Amino acid sequence: MRLPTLRLPGRRGDREVAADTIVGTVKLDRRTKRLAARINPGQIAVINHMDIDRVAADSLVAAEVAAVVNAKPSISGRYPNLGPEVLVNAGIAVIDNVGEEIFDEVREGSELRIVDGDVYSGETLVASGQRYDAESVAAAMADAREGLSVQLEAFAANTMEYLKRERELLLDGVGIPDVDTEFAGRHCLIVVRGYDYKEDLEVLRPYIREFKPVLVGVDGGADALVEAGYTPDMIVGDMDSASDDVLRCGAEIVVHAYSDGRAPGLPRVEKLGVPAKTFPAAATSEDIAMLMADEKGATMIVAVGTHATLVEFLDKGRAGMASTFLTRLRVGGKLVDAKGVSRLYKQNVPVSAMVLLVLSAVAAMAAAIGVSTVGQAFLEVVADWWDGLIFQIQRLFS
Incomplete structure (x- = not known):
């Protein structure tokens, strides 16, 4: 047909x-x-x-x-x-x-x-x-x-392999570079351009305004911060998705390198004329951001857009996600995952609350008018106008 x-x-x-x-x-x-x-x-x-x-x-x-x-x-x-x-x-x-x-x-x-x-x-x-x-x-x-069992076995094997290779980093912080950004005694907000990051960032505005955390963008997460109206304090990653303008914003740059020291993203940063440090590790960029914040003394780490569940680890589809599981164990109670907070907490004002607010405002205005000299004079004028209107209506029907 x-x-x-x-x-x-x-x-x-x-x-x-x-x-x-x-x-x-x-x-x-x-x-x-x-x-x-x-x-x-x-x-x-x-x-x-x-x-x-x-x-x-x-x-x-x-x-x-x-x-x-x-x-x-x-x-x-x-x-x-x-x-x-x-x-x-x-x-x-x-x-x-x-x-x-x-x-x-x-x-x-x-x-x-x-x-x-x-x-x-x-x-x-x-x-x-x-x-x-x-x-x-x-x-x-x-x-x-049906293939999940095989993937779970592979994930467990990758986790053990990563633990053997990076146990000094995980346990003692060996290899974490010295940075200028001050983390000690402060909250740290780490943003990855992952699931629901825009909505969660929007809901976290009051938190950011009150606590003024260290803002860390992981690769494209730095652009997400700038798009939301913030300037990142630090940008961490392999520098393949952060824009040139954001890399020049004044944030401290930490380039994620391979375990052997090779850093494919470093030439790009150097070409832009931006100073940078390197962090060699087999972990993912979001993991080294968390490990750095923890080692440098952040009192709380709030994560936006990061990977938290087994489904997300597998969905990312790479062996390196095993490091995320271990990193979360290492960071422990400091980590607060903001994932999905936009679905849990909506800043919508109920209609009943709006009506109550309007009625309260009207009542307050009426009280203010009733007790003030100007208000009383205004009420006398309104009363005279009302009496005149009633008189005119009575004349029409008399």
Whole structure:
């Protein structure tokens, strides 16, 4: 059966395309978070992301992409990752596992046309894969849950391996650099651009205003702080997602390096002319931020957007997340996780409270008018006006 057609004016003349066809310019990048930062609404994202996690999916939804074409499997079946479900529920088409050859076949800025699972450049078929919908995502997630036991065993093994390699860092703080930022005796707010970070930051405004914590942005979390109207005191990470302007904001920079001392993000910072220190560790950037705050004497560590649950550890999809589990054990009672606080606490004022507030204000104004000299004179004028109005009405009917 021939699908209904719609007209797309202004694209090299009017032409007819199938109603479920997606047409748009393309942007390509093998790093999803890097692509999400530069793609425009309505464009088609071509990525190379095995097991799309929720954070990556949220960034693509926020960018308002028209479709996601993934060179790798979006759900490999290793574990039930959350990203594809987020994309599909947001109405974004996901064309899955088309092969890495698409990066050679497609030029950035060109126009692509997606029909079902086929990707066309002009009239040429350049890639083909599975087009996910809600049902196929649910089925793939159900299959992936069967592999959870294997992933749990791998996670436990990674945790033990990390403990062997980094026990001196975890237990004694060995390797943590000397920093200029003063943590001792203060609260520390660590922001990662993760789950619900915008909403939680908004709810934490009164806390930030009252306690004035040390503000630490982890990579793109530094941009999140600036977008919320704050200036970070420190930026920690591998510097692949913090913007140039934010890196120049005056915050102290700590570049996350590999255990062997290599720091791929350091040349970028040096090119910007910004002084930086390095922190070699096998942990994730959010972990070294927590370990640093703890070692330097912060009395409380409030985390926004970080990973806290087993599902989130697995959803991140990398062995390094084992360090997060151990870091949370190390930091212990100092850590307060702000995750989801925006859902627990809403700053909405009930209608009944608003009515009571208005009535209280009216009562206060009436009392003030009644006891003041000016108020009494005003009431006498109003009384005379009312008496005159009543007299005129009586004359009309007499």
